[in-house]
Amino acid sequence: MAEIIEQSKLALNPTDESEATGQSAKRVKLDFCSAQGDGSGSAFVSVLSDFETKTVLRDSAREKNIFIHGKIVDQDAIVILEKTPIRQDNLPEMFQDSRLKLEMKNDIYSTYQLQPPAHLNEIKTTVICPATEKHVKKYLRQETFLVEETGDDYRSITLPYISSQSFSVQWVYNILEKKAEADRIIFEDPDPNTGFVLLPDFKWDQKQLDDLYLIAIVHRRDIKSLRDLRSEHLPLLRNIRKKGEETIQKQYSVRPCKLRVYLHYQPSYYHLHVHFTSLDYEAPGCGVERAHLLSDVIQNLEADSEYYHGRSLSFPLRADDSLLLRFREAGRL
Structure with a gap:
């Protein structure tokens, strides 16, 4: 914690x-x-x-x-x-107790250096x-490159790379097993097949809703990423969307139409998780080159169970990323 x-x-x-x-x-x-x-x-x-x-x-x-x-x-x-963002409920105290140092004044325009109380300057x-x-x-x-990965690329390049790197997700298991951060979990569905835990992401300080950011981490340990999803996982994805949105509306009074709910590909860690962010927040990785809306993922799997097995997926890689080197060696970049 x-x-x-x-x-x-x-x-x-x-x-x-x-x-x-x-x-x-x-x-x-x-x-x-x-x-x-x-x-x-x-x-x-x-x-x-x-x-x-x-x-x-x-x-x-x-x-x-x-x-x-x-x-x-x-x-x-x-x-x-x-x-940290400026909070609206702190404005009265900030205006009353801060020190202002005049920098420039010209007609109706003036600029100041404002020194707020220490506890408002986190x-x-x-x-x-x-x-x-x-x-x-x-x-x-670093410089970044956009990689277009086919289904065959995933199986011949990306999956062997993931397996060879032995990325540790023990910290994820610690959360699921309540060995760490148990007091941060705001909702849990314990079902082993369709269940998940929902907790605030560390990028959100939980002091304002403009940058709301929560993560749903599934209990299943056999789904690494978007590539592993099939129609059999639709009950899990629908459950995450429904109960995640309901919990956030109940806990924070943020309606589903004000949320961006998505998965990353490539993900930062290889254990399936879903991002819930405020629509007003430009969260890292929410661009089209990496984020896949959960609603789109559900619809794609409803139409084709093998959609993410063969679909070409694009994602950015940094210049020093070892996976980028693998794609170059394979003549795919």
Whole structure:
């Protein structure tokens, strides 16, 4: 369970973009740091006090985030800093208690530097430690290429690659077995064939609905991705859509028509999961080159049980991705 701290979050098991890639890719442990209570139930964690910056992997002024590679106690680590959204219910306090410094005034126009109270100026912080080389490459800004994978390509190139890499999804099993993050699960259907757990993604701080982001993780362990889906899995997919939307409407008062519900291909980890995001949120990976709407997936399987067995699927790969090299070696790029 990630500790929610006053001005940061320590992500122990991010459910998508920070997947485990081997037994050694474990998230930072609290024995790296000392926690001190403030009497309010919060804990101040000093895990970043020993962080040594090596390089900035990428940053974005538009998205207000930065990805940094460094070391914590001689172990490679990645720190992700993201400015949290401004919440409407905080505006009265922000306007009343902030300090303004005038920068420029010209007729009716003026600009200021606003210094809000500290608790309204949070930075969401994700720490991955020890970070593997794959994690470092994952967050490094790189050129990307669009690959068109046929069904035969999947069986001759992608599937052998997946099998050879032995991607670890133990952290997913920990969630399903309630060994980790059990208190974050907002809904569970325990049926072994059609059941799933629904919990907030770590990219969502749960403080506003504009960037709502939840993940449904299926209990079945025999479905790696979209490619494995057949018509026999329609009850599972329909159940995820129906109960996921019902739970989100009941819990957050967000109607199904305000949700984007989709699967990734390629996925970030090879255990079937479905993304539920606010339609107002431009979530990472929600573009047409990677996201497949769950409603479309259901309709395609209703029309053809083998649709994803033979269908050509396109997806982006980064320049240093080993799978991209496999496609190049096979003369497919």
